[in-house]
Amino acid sequence: MxxxxxxxxxxxxxxxxxxxxxxxxxxxxxxxxxxxxxxxxxxxxxxxxxxxxxxxxxxxxxxxxxxxxxxxxxxxxxxxxxxxxxxxxxxxxxxxxxxxxxxxxxxxxxxxxxxxxxxxxxxxxxxxxxxxxxxxxxxxxxxxxxxxxxxxxxxxxxxxxxxxxxxxxxxxxTALQRSLLPPQLPQVPSLDFAARYVPGGGSNVAGDWYDVFTLPNGWLGLVIGDVVGHDLPAAVVMGRLRSALRAYSLETTDPADVLTRLDRKAQHFEPGMMATVLYGTLEPDFGRLYLSSAGHLAPVLARPGEPAHFADLPIDPPIGAIREVRRRKTTIELQPGTITCFYTDGLVERRYAPLDDGLELLRSTVRAASADAVCAQVMTTLIGEYVSEDDVAILTFRRQDLKEVNSLDMIVPAVPESLKDIRAAMRRWLSSAGISGDLAGDLLLAVGEASTNSVEHAYGPAGGTVHLKIDLIGAEVVIRVRDTGHWRPARGENRGRGLTLMNKCGDVQVDRSDEGTTVVIRRRLEAEAQA
CATH class of the missing domain: 3.30.450.40 (GAF domain)
Structure with a gap:
């Protein structure tokens, strides 16, 4: 028992x-x-x-x-x-x-x-x-x-x-990767941006990312990368690389130099990791793109009236692969209307098909069209109903034709930090439209005063937005600065002089209603400013 x-x-x-x-x-x-x-x-x-x-x-x-x-x-x-x-x-x-x-x-x-x-x-x-x-x-x-x-x-x-x-x-x-992707691409006059990101169909999360950022000197940084590995370790490394690359981009506009510094950092602090990265810097007038590739596939370029082609640039070893790599920079002339397509290998790689087949299909699909139209067509043609095992990331941008830079439309939060973004966007637009000298200075001053007034007087603690719209209509520039708040009285003895300054820069009309305030500034172009 x-x-x-x-x-x-x-x-x-x-x-x-x-x-x-x-x-x-x-x-x-x-x-x-x-x-x-x-x-x-x-x-x-x-x-x-x-x-x-x-x-x-x-x-x-x-x-x-x-x-x-x-x-x-x-x-x-x-x-x-x-x-x-x-x-x-x-x-x-x-x-x-x-x-x-x-x-x-x-x-x-x-x-x-x-x-x-x-x-x-x-x-x-x-x-x-x-x-x-x-x-x-x-x-x-x-x-x-x-x-x-x-x-x-x-x-x-x-x-x-x-x-x-x-x-x-x-x-x-997943949360980390999503948080590190840009919530929206920057609004840059004369540039057209679009992007797509689709997680892989497997159970793992990869380390793909893309990024676009403006630099203090007026240049633009553009990057796409893919960390080798899956799940949280890959996402964490991706986040660190993204932050480090942004920091190094503030020190130099040479993409090869930035990737060299990034590689040195990764070799020391992330031993054993590896990632492919394509980094480019774009001149303030967008005429030249400088590229450096750390093991990443070359981007596709398409000029108006010409077949698309892959950028002719050397592919250096990936980040973390080999110590003391001499990285190289390639210069690409971007004519107006040119579309550039960055992508990760999940877009073109298939387990049972040669990589060249996917690359050729991508090249034949990209054309000189709007950035969003290119993204949509690429995803339809190369992905369609297919569930990719790997993540897919695409970043496209197009230098617009001169006839497309006749307007600027942007909405920013009504906070002091947004004023510098408005100034930067205006400077780019003025340059693209061929407006310079005193006329450009007057328009910058007028918009700056109108935007500052909206930020300071239109909203309370809850905040709001400032909408800037500029149109070049024939020989006249028409600017609208709009908010949806209710203006508070000017504070301080020397405040409230913005309207006087604006009137010296152009014809100004202020329309106030229960729905907000709109400042309209009109200025005829002088003959010498119409390049």
Whole structure:
């Protein structure tokens, strides 16, 4: 009868941690429930889970019953050190009948009076995720059945932990990647931008990104990249590379120099990582594009009336691949109407087709049209109903024809920081329209005063927007600065003189209503300003 009772007890214990009903318990509650069942099954005083931290050098107390202080104090145990570290390093069970500073790193265990310990590794596909251990406040010897039961529980816990970690990593990677993609592309007079980003159809998140940013000297930076790897590690590296590249772009407009610095940073701080990056800088008048490629596929260019072609530029090694690479810069003349298409390899690579086939299909699809039309056609032709295994990113931009720069339309937040964006956009537009000298200075002053008034007087703490619209109609420039707020009185003795300054720069009309205020500025072009 004793044997039968023992067998029944054994079945009951093992059944408690293999119960299919556990699959219906959500979140961290399933881990709490499993620890409770382990503690009951072993009749132990404590039970704890320690998980391997990213980097694989330490175990961190994650969940406990009996000595909850372990988690509250963030107890850490180096791999290979003490009791738990030994279990993880050896990937095998360990029983301990003496708990003190010579055998256990976590001093809470001997301070609380734990006399004996038994621990087993949490394993998934041979990889150690952590350690599950149980302890007793009274001397006892854990049996082989106890160890077998604890390992069965550890196997179930390992699956739960792995599933939760994978899900959390994918969610974090997706959120991080999305947060680092530009929420909107910059509004730049005489340039037309469009982009597409589609996550891969697999369960992994890749490290693709694109970026467009203006620089203080009037240049533009354009980048597209692809970090080798998946999920959160790739997304984190992508974020670091993006931030570092932006920082280096403030120091030089040479794209090869920027990628050299980026590579040096990656080699030191991200050893073992690798990424392809295509970085370009565009002159303020948009006539020349300077490119450097770190292992990235060459962009496609299409000029009006000509077939599209791949940019003729050398492809240097990827970021992180080889130390002390001499990176090269290529200069490309951008005629008005030229479209440029950056892309990642997920757009053109197919598992069972040559890469050249995808590249040729892309080249034949790109044409000199609007940036958004090109993006749409490329996605229709190369993706269609196909679910790409890898992420797909496209960034297109077109230098508009001169006849297309007759207007500027932009909406910015009504905050002081937006005033510099308005000035920068106006300077670009004036240059594109051939307006310079005193006339350009007067228009900049007038728009600056009208925009400043909207920012300072139109809105309260809730804020709002400023809408700038400029049209070149024949020999006249018509400017509208509009807000949707209710103006507050001017503050200070020397305030409220903006209208006087604007009237010196052109014919000014102010229309105030319950829907907001619109300032209209008209100025005839002088003959010498009409280039």
């Amino acid at each position: 004793a044997t039968t009772a023992s067998a029944e007890e054994r079945l009951r214990r093992f059944g408690s941690v293999s119960d299919s009903a556990l699959a219906h318990i959500e979140g961290d509650e399933v881990l709490t429930e499993l620890l409770g069942r382990v503690r009951e099954g072993l009749q132990s005083d404590t039970v704890a889970v320690l998980l391997v931290e990213p980097g694989g050098r330490e175990l961190v107390a994650t969940a406990t019953q009996g000595i909850e202080t372990e988690v509250r104090q963030g107890v850490r145990v180096p791999l290979g050190k003490g009791f738990a570290g030994r279990v993880a390093a050896e990937k095998s069970p360990v029983m301990l009948d003496r708990v003190d500073s010579t055998t256990v790193v976590n001093q809470l265990l001997w301070e609380k009076g734990i006399q004996t310990l038994v621990g087993v590794p949490l394993l998934v596909s041979g990889e150690v995720l952590g350690v599950l251990h149980a302890g007793s406040l009274t001397p006892r010897r854990f049996t082989e059945d106890d160890v077998e039961f604890l390992q069965a529980a550890a196997d179930r816990i390992a699956l739960v932990v792995h599933a939760h970690q994978s899900q959390a990593a994918r969610a974090a990677a």
